[in-house]
Amino acid sequence: MRLVRELLLHSLAVGGLLFAAHAALRPSEQAAPPAPAVQITAADADWLKEMWERQWRRLPTDEELTRLVTDHLTEEVLAREAKALELDAGDTIIRRRLAQKMAFLLDDTIRVAEGMSH
Structure with a gap:
């Protein structure tokens, strides 16, 4: 319950x-x-825990998990607002990052398709 109150306060x-x-x-x-x-879904929280565990080789404490969730929510709010303000328009770095993500997605899709054809 403490986690929910803190998240609500930070989000507000x-x-x-x-x-x-x-x-x-x-x-x-x-x-x-x-x-x-x-x-944030249970799957999102599980993903955050998994990423923490991979980096630190232990599960996060309740306090650390609260901070992870708060940071994740803050990042999402800021990213949405930046897009709404069109801060991504004309930004070379953002364009390159999106192109990189698309290339990774296409590479994965091609690998899956090749795996299915063999």
Whole structure:
């Protein structure tokens, strides 16, 4: 229950800051429809635990897990807001990273397809 209260508090604080920043940057625009809620599933939490365990070779403590979840949620909120503000437009580094991710995805798809044909 403590984890949920802390996550809610952090999420509300980050959301409030982002709302204020957005209103200050674009005061003349009409309000957009609300974005879907940022959620974390049990699978997301398991993935965060697994990544922690791979790096530190132990499971995270409750406090560490709370921080991991909070950081994950904050990152998601900030990424969504950056996209909404079109901060990715014209950014060479972001374009290269997206191209890199797409190349990895295509490579994996080709490997799976080749594996199925043999």
